[in-house]
Amino acid sequence: MLAVQNLEVVYEDVILVLKGVSLAVPDGAVVALLGGNGAGKTTVLRAITGLLDVHRGSVTKGSVTLDGEPIHALDAPAIVAAGIGQVMEGRRIFSEFTVDENLRVGGHRAPRAEIPARLDRIYDLFPVLAERRRSVAGYLSGGEQQMLAIGRAMMAEPRVLLLDEPSLGLAPLVVQRIRDLIVDINRAGTSVLLVEQNANMALSIADHGYILETGKVVMDKPAAELREDEDVREFYLGLRQEGAASFRDVKHYKRRKRWLS
Amino acid sequence: MDLLLPGLLRGVGIGSLYALLAVSFVIIYRATTVVNFAQPALMILGSYFTALFAVQLGLPFPLAVLLAMAALAVVGAVTERVAMRPLVGQPVFSAAMVTVGVFIVLTMVANRLIGPGIIVVGDPWGIEFLRVGSLTVFQSDVARTVLGLGAVGAVGLFLKRSRVGLAMRATSLDQETALAQGVDVGRMFSLAWAISAALAGLAGMLVGTGSGGLEATAALIALKALPVIILGGIDSIEGAVVAGLLVGVAEALTRVYQPLYAPWLGANFDVVVPYVILMATLMVRPYGLFGTPEVERV
Ligand SMILES: Nc1ncnc2c1ncn2[C@@H]1O[C@H](COP(=O)(O)OP(=O)(O)O)[C@@H](O)[C@H]1O
Ligand SMILES: [Mg+2]
Numbered sequence: 202m203l204a205v206q207n208l209e210v211v212y213e214d215v216i217l218v219l220k221g222v223s224l225a226v227p228d229g230a231v232v233a234l235l236g237g238n239g240a241g242k243t244t245v246l247r248a249i250t251g252l253l254d255v256h257r258g259s260v261t262k263g264s265v266t267l268d269g270e271p272i273h274a275l276d277a278p279a280i281v282a283a284g285i286g287q288v289m290e291g292r293r294i295f296s297e298f299t300v301d302e303n304l305r306v307g308g309h310r311a312p313r314a315e316i317p318a319r320l321d322r323i324y325d326l327f328p329v330l331a332e333r334r335r336s337v338a339g340y341l342s343g344g345e346q347q348m349l350a351i352g353r354a355m356m357a358e359p360r361v362l363l364l365d366e367p368s369l370g371l372a373p374l375v376v377q378r379i380r381d382l383i384v385d386i387n388r389a390g391t392s393v394l395l396v397e398q399n400a401n402m403a404l405s406i407a408d409h410g411y412i413l414e415t416g417k418v419v420m421d422k423p424a425a426e427l428r429e430d431e432d433v434r435e436f437y438l439g440l441r442q443e444g445a446a447s448f449r450d451v452k453h454y455k456r457r458k459r460w461l462s
Numbered sequence: 463m464d465l466l467l468p469g470l471l472r473g474v475g476i477g478s479l480y481a482l483l484a485v486s487f488v489i490i491y492r493a494t495t496v497v498n499f500a501q502p503a504l505m506i507l508g509s510y511f512t513a514l515f516a517v518q519l520g521l522p523f524p525l526a527v528l529l530a531m532a533a534l535a536v537v538g539a540v541t542e543r544v545a546m547r548p549l550v551g552q553p554v555f556s557a558a559m560v561t562v563g564v565f566i567v568l569t570m571v572a573n574r575l576i577g578p579g580i581i582v583v584g585d586p587w588g589i590e591f592l593r594v595g596s597l598t599v600f601q602s603d604v605a606r607t608v609l610g611l612g613a614v615g616a617v618g619l620f621l622k623r624s625r626v627g628l629a630m631r632a633t634s635l636d637q638e639t640a641l642a643q644g645v646d647v648g649r650m651f652s653l654a655w656a657i658s659a660a661l662a663g664l665a666g667m668l669v670g671t672g673s674g675g676l677e678a679t680a681a682l683i684a685l686k687a688l689p690v691i692i693l694g695g696i697d698s699i700e701g702a703v704v705a706g707l708l709v710g711v712a713e714a715l716t717r718v719y720q721p722l723y724a725p726w727l728g729a730n731f732d733v734v735v736p737y738v739i740l741m742a743t744l745m746v747r748p749y750g751l752f753g754t755p756e757v758e759r760v
Contacts, residue, residue: 255638277641277644295632295635295636298631306645309643313625
């Protein structure tokens, strides 16, 4: 199990962004981490994967553990080696590389002898990529690039896969496709922490969900309950009643009433 | 006409040396976006180590060259770890300034090692030449072409085909993403410095041979690589090779023809030629012949 306990993260030594976040990704689960822009979702992932340094951030309190072993003091390559893979926000494929080269970078730490078999497995999972293995990745469509980013992360055969807004900027049909792929990956035995603003998509496949607002977890429930929750339906699933006041006003009102009391 | 071919061949020889030096700059630039001004000092250390192994210890010349390159690789990796790594995340301008400091320190070390005399590198080809029909070719030009371009080709293949080379290229495209794939980015920086220093060391050997000895000030020949890398586009290995050959040939042909046809340009005009080509090219292509537009210059 991947567990984050009471995590506090500060950027540039002064900007407090996470204020005691706790969450857990049990083995085999799909866990959704929801929240609006700037809530701190990406920061949670950076803290787990050792990428805070790159952004002048640091963990000032709390811990990240994998099966009870603390990993927050490890560097990013060691965390990959420990079995945590990630698909970063914005896909971040190497656009000048071919599809094949992108995947091979993902297998950087894998035993050399296993690379061909792993490539085959990824190409089975993503036939579109197989057709274009020699193409320059920058010319792929947005959906294909997202698949490539996921395939690249899977080359390391992680135990836990972290995905940062994989549906961002993709057409609804493509989002469906990505969603199904995440389900396939999870069925094959990889736990998933899915960061999304698209709560609809995320809650449709998650077992459990967390809602993050300005650096705090404000709600933490089984996904089925979140799907039924009035507030979540209104503010994250876009099922708001006509005639309500502006999003921001209602949200503040509701929050005060229901979550911060 | 009998001036043209020998001139071309001389140009290719010296041009290969420029290409080798330019590529040694490009390797570090691509990994770290820093122009390493310590390169001339690494080159002179290469001459020194070749002399040490070949002449003072009397090892077979090819072995001496390989050992010298290995020694330089170690110097490069250690320099990166000690002087450059702490600056990761700082502006590249500061890092480039630190390389000037590294140049000064390494030059002092080299001067201490070499002493006041000249380095005799042990010279397997000297001023010997080959005769092909009526044509004479200096062996040193052949050596520069074969070894210089050969080494560059080997490094190119390594970057293109090997797993570590792929990781190095990934690092130069996007450090954070490379890290997220488990690439040890710091190691890639060290490796880039090691490869680059080994190439500079080989250049040091090639500068030292064929001329009967080398003074410490010969380091300045490495600065010839600066117009070459700007001309080639500072992030392109192919560009460095093409530009190196171009500048070498242009220089050699100028040396042959300018005294005949344009003596009024004065003596040693060939020294200016790289800069003339450079300025003419940059007016048409501001990023060099093969460069990427967004490259930052220091
Ligand atoms: N490198 C950084 N330096 C300073 N502040 C940052 C940095 N990265 C993110 N932040 C701030 O941290 C907060 C959370 O950002 P982020 O984790 O990216 O949120 P999310 O992914 O939920 O949109 C935002 O207010 C953002 O401005
Ligand atoms: Mg984000």
